[in-house]
Amino acid sequence: MQSSRASRDGAANPTVKEVRDQIERILSSGEFHAPDRGRRFLEFIVEETLSGRADYLKAYTIAQEVFARDTSFDAQNDPVVRIEAGRIRRALERYYLVAGSADNVVITIPKGGYVPSFDYAEGPGDPALQATSDPGPPLSPGLTAEPAPIAVRPAAPRQLSRFWYAIPTSLVIVGIASFLHTPLFSVITTSPLPASAVSSDTELPRIIVERFQSVPGKNASADIAQGLTDEVVGQLTKFKEILVIAPGVGQESDTRGPQFALQGGVRLEDDIVRLIARLVRKADGAVLWANNYDADLRDRNLLEVEADVAQSIATAVAQPYGVIFQPYARGGAKPDSGDWEANACALSYYAYRAELDPRKHAAVRDCLERATKRLPTYSTYWALLSLTYLDEVRFQYKLRAESPRPLALAVDAAKRAVDLDPQNARGLQALMLANFFSNDVNAALRAGAAAYAINPNDTEVAGEYGFRLAMSGHWETGCELISSAISRNPGPRGYYEVGMALCAYMRGENQAAELWARMADLKYNPMHHLVLLAVLGASGKLDEAHREQDWLRTNAPLLLENIREEVALRLHRPQDQEHFLDGLKASGVAIPPVDGMIGSR
Incomplete structure (x- = not known):
């Protein structure tokens, strides 16, 4: 006893x-x-x-x-x-x-x-x-x-x-990453970030968070307003592509001024609270975005409400395809100050990535190469350069780019990004993808888990991490993240919709898989046509499958010739590879035997 x-x-x-x-x-x-x-x-x-x-x-x-x-x-x-x-x-x-x-x-x-x-x-x-x-x-x-x-x-x-x-x-x-056997943050260095690792703030879009207003005379609403202001500042600062200015800090001495102001208010009636937020362009007072959030405090804890609302605001405003970046990405505006050429490279990357336009790829890559030379200690430019190199590997049949050793360049740039700023989620995202396509899946998932832990509000990070989880065999967890990215991401939805098609196909839900695939913009990438081809083959829709196969033979003939290599590059587990290839076989695609595959896993 x-x-x-x-x-x-x-x-x-x-x-x-x-x-x-x-x-x-x-x-x-x-x-x-x-x-x-x-x-x-x-x-x-x-x-x-x-x-x-x-x-x-x-x-x-x-x-x-x-x-x-x-x-x-x-x-x-x-x-x-x-x-x-x-x-x-x-x-x-x-x-x-x-x-x-x-x-x-x-x-x-x-x-x-x-x-x-x-x-x-x-x-x-x-x-x-x-x-x-x-x-x-x-x-x-x-x-x-x-x-x-x-x-x-x-x-x-x-x-x-x-x-x-x-x-x-x-x-x-x-x-969400607790099932990984290696430590979550083992990819992050513990040494303090050197001062030289942070570039000049002048090239970043600047946003001031004004104090949220409360109902006069109600102490409870004033406390909520202060708490929400603090939460929003904290969530916005996780995005490295913007500079966040706290309310009342350094405004008098700042001659440049912010381009945007985030404003809001709190209304409290008994146990019902309404939180209001809007993004205003300082130059002309135009309201670029606004939203209301209602909550019943009898059902939810106030601190949870504040955290959830702050995360929603940060995602809508500051993610790569969010409100702040939309006018820049369309080419309709320039930052008022700073190194416009370097900042334009980052903004143009997302404009290119939304459509994966081959005509823009080389220009964006060259621009980012110049930006990393101009500002060599700014982590985000190295991360975006890594992602641009990597596009030449995973989207090669769409881009048809010809950089020498793009995967090695992507790995080097991603490591440089993380070395400069271990807390940059975009750098860790780049490292995750570079490691994944280098067939170091465990290292990729560690980097992805770290990126997601730093900034779960960034749907680009969440969606890509979901893809890598799913394609490494963790389908349930990964597909949940991809689904979440679709619900929050105003960027290239087709990319994630095809991911959901693949998730449904792997579950044997061919009808749902076809619906997801057809919702996507199939012009986006030959790999999307390949997913639809496998789904149609598994569903026995051979006439439609033959049309997809003809499209691929016309537009990406090498993809079908290297089919095993291309599938193995993306699906980590042999059983997942074979399941996908079974759909292609059923559609009439000739699949070479495993022994004939070069560089097989």
Whole structure:
């Protein structure tokens, strides 16, 4: 029988009865947001631990008992247990921040395993942080007696600042990559960024966030307005392509002035809050974008509302195809100051990328090469140059570019971007793609996870990371991200729609796959025609498949001649490659045997 052990503050640890009462309290609370299988997961691991079977809490056991997986379950290829554990960690954190702030017993699931930890609320540290720290001493298999407290780490006091309230949101970001076995941020250097790594701010579009207005005389709305202002500033600064000016900071001495102002207001009536935001062009006062966000504070935590609204505003305004960049991308405006030529290269990259126009590719590439020479310490220009080189590899049948060794150039430029600024999501996106097409999939996913964790509001990052997850075999997680990118991205939707077609095809949903493929602009890329061709073949629509095959033979004949190499370049797992090739075979495409493939995986 396990003996009682005191916490560091002298208090005994929770008894079995206290833990069971606490789990019942959590599961009955409306603030514990978890699906039925998540609740079963939590109940199972708590009861197994209380019954002295903590040593048996492995992914394999949980998958069989909770998720009804059979004996062939492979945790390496099916991350369901890791993903669900991450969701339950976040649900517990939210519960203790909202409804359980006064609870005496704290239940967490330390990272790195599935054995829960049981603590009293008093003690040094914070329960919101316990889930991310190292697990404490293992529970004894002999724990069965009711009076004996459970030997665990001491928990935290309930002194939570606004910063710690934001922890669950950040953990949602990190949790999506929790199934990767290597550390999430192993691609990021830990040394401080040198001063020379940041280019002059003058070449960036400048936006000032004005203080959000509140209803006079209502302290609650004033607090919400201040909180939302702070959240918006924080979310906007994750985008490296703009310069964000905080309200009241350095405006008097700034002779150049911002090109844009983000304004907003808060209205509060009982428990209903309306948040209003608009982007104004300073030169003439024109409102370029506006939106309202309503929330019922009886249903949602205020801090969650503020975070969600700030993320939506940042995505709409500052992502690569967002409101700030749309007039520049169309060529209708120039920044008022700074190095226009260098900044124009970045803006023209997105205009080219929206249509993948072969006529613009060489000009954009040459412009970015000049920009990196003019401003060699600006990370974003190196990242965009890497992506432009990489287009010559993954879209070669569309662009027909002829740069020598484009993949090697892309890798070098991406590494340079990340070395200059390890927190630049665009640089990590470039490194992810460069590594993926260099067949270093693990390194690619590490870089993608890091990019997404830094800025999940950037739909270009989220969508590309979703693609790499899906094509490396993590279809469910990757396809969810691609779907999210479509709902938020005003850029090249066809690119993501074909991604959704591929997701549906891999699930065997050929009708949905065809609908997605036909929604996309098939002129965008011969690879899109190839996806539709496989879908039509699998559906037995041979007449339509023959028309697609004729188009490819006319417009991209080398694609079909090198079909195995091209498919293997994009789909990492051999079983996914063969599934895709089966659709092409059914459409009448001659597929060479594996032995005849050059450079096969």
